[in-house]
Amino acid sequence: MALELISFKLCPFVQRSVVTLLHKQVPFDITYIDLASPPDWFLKISPFGKVPALRLDDGSALFESAIINEYIDDITPPHLNPEDPLVRARNRSWIQFGEQCIGDQYHLTVAKDEEAFETVRARAEGNLDKVEAILGEGPYFNGERFSLVDAAYAPIFMRYALIKPMDDVMPESRYPRLNAWARTLLALPEVQRSVVDEFPTLFAEYVRKNSAYAAERLIAA
Ligand SMILES: N[C@@H](CCC(=O)N[C@@H](CS)C(=O)NCC(=O)O)C(=O)O
Incomplete structure (x- = not known):
């Protein structure tokens, strides 16, 4: 599956997801946008206009860094999230x-x-x-x-x-x-x-x- 992280260079929430992707050695593309004038395509996939958004194969996206990180972890065992x-x-x-x-x-x-x-x-x-x-x-x-x-x-x-x-x-x-x-x-x-x-x-x-x-x-x- 191709993953694309929609990002802003200074965003700490984006960085949470980048750390997770790099730690798990998951291939991904990163696209930086200007949050001051976000492109229309971004506003269509990120309902609250926030980064990070993780664009998936089907063109849809996930939002919220904690949820994106859980998804990355779920699809790439072994899991970082504890079993208990x-x-x-x-x-x-x-x-x-x-x-x-x-x-x-x-x-x-x-x-x-x-x-x-x-x-x-x-x-x-x-x-x-x-x-x-x-x-x-x-x-x-x-x-x-x-x-x-x-x-x-x-x-x-x-x-x-x-x-x-x-x-x-x-x-x-x-x-x-x-x-x-x-x-x-x-x-x-x-x-x-x-x-x-x-x-x-x-x-x-x-x-x-x-x-x-x-x-x-x-x-x-
Ligand atoms: N709870 C969100 C926070 C994301 C967030 O606030 N991102 C900021 C950039 S650091 C943003 O996109 N701001 C644009 C806006 O609020 O319109 C997450 O964890 O992903």
Whole structure:
């Protein structure tokens, strides 16, 4: 089956699916669109106009990164999703929670002043506290085996690694397990190859465009 991932170069949700496809060594094509002026063909297949969308052989598409990743996993055994229904359900809960962490990161990059920035930072840290509290010994979320939860959080860590005060937002002293997990994921080839080469520059430009204040706080000159 031919798979085509409809993408936007900076989207962390797209990146979740790219990590999964690369990890599972599933052949796929990637098509980048401009989200500011999405093409008509895309709006026809993605009912909410969001990326990622995974276009299938019959021209139809799947949407929602978590669902796309489950589908990729379902059609390409051996499965990353754990066998045990309870563990699987818990994994899904934390994948869902990862959306909030992605949202926090986005809101940091658009904060227009100190008050807004600090409010978001407190929320981001509180959410990272929750993840830190449930992490085990690692190296992956479920222990020895990479899973879809790892694919879901890798984009968050990649962006925090690019942000100037990462130590401020995710200090080792407060988040030792989260930092160890981040190091493991960021060292994986499928994570390193999950964005375009120019990603750091694009990300910095994107933050500068969003908010001069956030750029000052987050991006090295
Ligand atoms: N819950 C969705 C979120 C996807 C999402 O928000 N994608 C953004 C880009 S990072 C998007 O397509 N935004 C366009 C829009 O909202 O119109 C998922 O996991 O796939």
